[in-house]
Amino acid sequence: MTNSDFQPFLRALPKCEHHMHLEGALSPEVLFKLAAKNNITLPQDDSAFASPESLLARYRRFTSLDDFLHYYYIGMSALITSTDFEDLAWDYFQHASSDGVCHSEVFFDPQAHLSRGISYETVVSGFSRACKRAENELGVSSMLISCFLRHLPAKDCLSVFEQEDVQKRYADGTVQGVGLDSSELAFPPENFVDLYSRAKECGLKLTAHAGEEAPASYIATALKELKVQRIDHGIKLVEDVELMERVAKEGTMLTVCPLSNVVLRCVDTIRDVPVRKLLDKGVKFSINSDDPAYFGGYCLDNYVAVQEAFGLSVAEWESIVRAGIEGSWCGDERKGELLKCTREYKT
Ligand code: HPA
Numbered sequence: 001m002t003n004s005d006f007q008p009f010l011r012a013l014p015k016c017e018h019h020m021h022l023e024g025a026l027s028p029e030v031l032f033k034l035a036a037k038n039n040i041t042l043p044q045d046d047s048a049f050a051s052p053e054s055l056l057a058r059y060r061r062f063t064s065l066d067d068f069l070h071y072y073y074i075g076m077s078a079l080i081t082s083t084d085f086e087d088l089a090w091d092y093f094q095h096a097s098s099d100g101v102c103h104s105e106v107f108f109d110p111q112a113h114l115s116r117g118i119s120y121e122t123v124v125s126g127f128s129r130a131c132k133r134a135e136n137e138l139g140v141s142s143m144l145i146s147c148f149l150r151h152l153p154a155k156d157c158l159s160v161f162e163q164e165d166v167q168k169r170y171a172d173g174t175v176q177g178v179g180l181d182s183s184e185l186a187f188p189p190e191n192f193v194d195l196y197s198r199a200k201e202c203g204l205k206l207t208a209h210a211g212e213e214a215p216a217s218y219i220a221t222a223l224k225e226l227k228v229q230r231i232d233h234g235i236k237l238v239e240d241v242e243l244m245e246r247v248a249k250e251g252t253m254l255t256v257c258p259l260s261n262v263v264l265r266c267v268d269t270i271r272d273v274p275v276r277k278l279l280d281k282g283v284k285f286s287i288n289s290d291d292p293a294y295f296g297g298y299c300l301d302n303y304v305a306v307q308e309a310f311g312l313s314v315a316e317w318e319s320i321v322r323a324g325i326e327g328s329w330c331g332d333e334r335k336g337e338l339l340k341c342t343r344e345y346k347t
């Protein structure tokens with residue numbers, strides 16, 4: 001098969017996405033519309049905010065994770081009503097479905113909204129309506145994961161976690177997991193031991209961004225101290241062969257985001273994303289879009305970029321997709337349905 005023949009094959013695979021920030025689906029065009037509707041003034045001292053086109057052009061010149069995060073937090077300030085959150089997530093699910101994503105475990109950043117006076121219930125009710133609609137109208141199953149912002153004091157993260165309205169949405173199953181995101185290097189995982197031990201007590205699923213910009217030691221600490229079940233990004237794992245062998249043996253999945261890694265300059269090119277090394281060492285990973293409106297590609301674009309860079313075989317793609325299904329946090333029944341779809345594509 002040539003790479004262009006691969007596109008329909010990659011689209012048809014029953015893909016699971018595990019690393020996608022719903023706020024990262026906010027395109028400049030929608031951002032400008034929402035800002036006008038909600039009377040939000042965008043920064044006047046940054047010419048990038050002159051128009052949606054100039055903002056998009058600025059997104060193509062990110063220099064680092066922190067440079068991106070600056071725009072990401074400004075962007076989400078245009079989200080005010082529950083319907084804004086619902087529309088944003090619904091837009092993502094429609095993209096995901098047309099890419100052939102069948103199951104998606106999506107992040108959101110409660111603290112970035114609470115700090116602007118938007119209630120947790122406003123955010124979660126909007127997102128969860130979109131999740132239900134995606135299930136009913138598109139057949140896309142999903143799960144909400146609340147991410148905590150590691151650049152904020154760990155005690156503030158814990159007190160948000162303990163808020164009554166936040167706990168209520170864990171208890172009723174609307175939000176089922178906890179993640180850790182934002183600026184990485186200066187904010188190591190060990191700062192969040194108390195938060196993760198409380199989340200574990202509550203029976204929540206646990207993941208954390210680690211080894212995106214920071215070294216492999218952050219991955220080791222997230223596994224050991226936070227007891228996470230997955231690692232988000234994790235590309236720096238290949239710098240520690242012993243740890244890589246342990247991660248492979250334990251079957252811990254990495255949620256790799258190739259286009260994000262290039263745009264945020266964690267690697268020079270897609271070829272430098274350690275896809276080949278992870279496959280050869282038997283490390284499980286899924287392929288994800290991270291923040292599609294900021295990084296120029298949804299899930300399928302990431303699959304295609306990997307194929308163009310690595311020329312993987314059909315069998316290798318099937319093993320990646322199978323690992324993604326097995327590493328998902330949906331129930332066994334849903335996993336069984338998705339695995340059945342994989343077998344239907346056996347050539
Ligand atoms: O890739 C990311 N890394 C850290 N924080 C984030 N918040 C949105 N996307 C990211």
Ligand SMILES: [Zn+2]
Binds near residue numbers: 019021181209232290
């Ligand atoms: Zn991310």
